[in-house]
Amino acid sequence: MRASARILFALLTIALFSGCPDKTPEGNLPDTGATPTPQPKAPSAPVYGYEVVKSYPHDTTAFTEGLIYRDGAIYESTGLNDSSSIRKVALETGKVERQTDLEEKYFGEGLTMIGDKLYQLTWRNNVGFVYDLFTFRPIDTFQIYGEGWGLTTDGSQIYMSDGSEFLRILDPATLEVRRVIPVSDGSRPVRFINELELIKGEIWANVWQTDSIVRIDPTSGNVKGWVNLTGLLPANERSHRVDVLNGIAYDAQGDRIFVTGKFWPKLYQIRVKGDAADTTAPKLQ
Numbered sequence: 001m002r003a004s005a006r007i008l009f010a011l012l013t014i015a016l017f018s019g020c021p022d023k024t025p026e027g028n029l030p031d032t033g034a035t036p037t038p039q040p041k042a043p044s045a046p047v048y049g050y051e052v053v054k055s056y057p058h059d060t061t062a063f064t065e066g067l068i069y070r071d072g073a074i075y076e077s078t079g080l081n082d083s084s085s086i087r088k089v090a091l092e093t094g095k096v097e098r099q100t101d102l103e104e105k106y107f108g109e110g111l112t113m114i115g116d117k118l119y120q121l122t123w124r125n126n127v128g129f130v131y132d133l134f135t136f137r138p139i140d141t142f143q144i145y146g147e148g149w150g151l152t153t154d155g156s157q158i159y160m161s162d163g164s165e166f167l168r169i170l171d172p173a174t175l176e177v178r179r180v181i182p183v184s185d186g187s188r189p190v191r192f193i194n195e196l197e198l199i200k201g202e203i204w205a206n207v208w209q210t211d212s213i214v215r216i217d218p219t220s221g222n223v224k225g226w227v228n229l230t231g232l233l234p235a236n237e238r239s240h241r242v243d244v245l246n247g248i249a250y251d252a253q254g255d256r257i258f259v260t261g262k263f264w265p266k267l268y269q270i271r272v273k274g275d276a277a278d279t280t281a282p283k284l285q
Contacts, residue, residue: 044186045215047226049274057094058260058267060241062087066111066120066151066195067247069258073097074249074267077111077120084108086120086136094267100136102129110151110195112158114172119158121148128175142175152196152203159203159218161196165189167203167221183216185223190214197248199257206246213248213259227272229259237265 058064066077074089084102089095102108102122109121117139118131124147130140150161157178158170169178183190192208202224203216213227229245243262250257260267 045223045225047228047274048272050227050229050232050270051273052232053256053269053271055269056091056258056267058264059089059094059096060239060263060265063243063262064195064247064260064264065109065262067197067249067258067260068111068113069249069251069256070113074258075111075113075118076247077108079108079123079262081105081107084122086111086118086131088136091267098136100131100138109148110160112151112153112196114153114155114158119151119175121151121160123148149194149208150196150205152198154198154218159196159198161193161205163192163194163208165191165193167193167216167218181219181221183214183221183223185214185226190223195246195248197250199248199250204248204250206244206248208246209244211245229270232259232268232270233261233264233266239263239265 062076063079063083064076065079068075072091074091076087076089078085078087082104084106085099085108087096088098090097106125107123109123112119113133116133118133120129120131121144122128126144128142128144128148129138130142131137132139147162148160149163152159153172156172158172158175160168160170162168165183167181167183169181170176171178183193190207193214194206194208197204203218205214205216207214211228211230211232213229214223215225215227217224232245233242241263245259245261247260248257256269258267258269
């Protein structure tokens with residue numbers, strides 16, 4: 001990692017742990033009776049770089065909140081009031097093949113898939129939606145306590161973020177909270193956890209308003225590593241409308257990782273690289 005990139009990542013990390021004034025989560029933890037698992041201290045996690053394998057077109061009107069890959073297609077949840085939707089998108093062309101729009105009052109957020117159902121959060125509407133995968137027809141709703149940000153699943157349980165340093169683990173049958181785990185790098189909490197994806201037994205998460213992805217142990221909440229995606233979208237492809245990095249999808253069969261951002265013109269397939277011993281994150285006090 002070059003010195004300039006190292007300095008930028010350090011500044012982003014400081015901003016991350018000190019908080020962000022624009023979208024502070026409010027009342028995110030429900031009174032479910034779930035007790036956060038005690039968090040052991042651990043050393044600061046290593047930071048990795050990346051390389052771009054391939055880029056694909058991405059709809060610049062999509063305020064990306066959730067991203068999934070399945071059978072050659074991208075499934076995407078978009079946000080903003082009067083612009084929220086779920087979509088099936090052709091990976092190679094970026095063409096929207098199927099779309100269901102939410103009512104104007106809803107702000108769409110995270111998305112995950114179990115079997116033939118899609119699960120979508122809303123931000124502050126206290127409701128989530130369940131859709132038929134093949135028709136996108138809404139078939140059920142569920143209650144959200146506090147804010148909804150990101151979703152992912154291992155098939156047997158659902159992981160949900162709410163912008164805080166906690167992940168909720170939901171029962172996929174009832175969508176009730178089973179337990180809550182705190183996320184920390186060493187002794188310091190990692191806040192503003194956003195879009196989620198399960199990759200090789202780890203939860204990868206965008207950290208809101210940074211170019212960082214954090215890699216989380218889903219059992220303990222310990223941070224196992226970081227991926228610094230600084231410079232992924234070139235300056236000449238950034239318009240005034242382009243927003244933050246957000247959206248991670250994984251093709252398990254092809255071992256491909258895809259990332260994008262809100263209103264980004266590209267979706268990228270990336271490969272993680274770098275000597276972790278040479279790219280260690282700043283020590284956290």
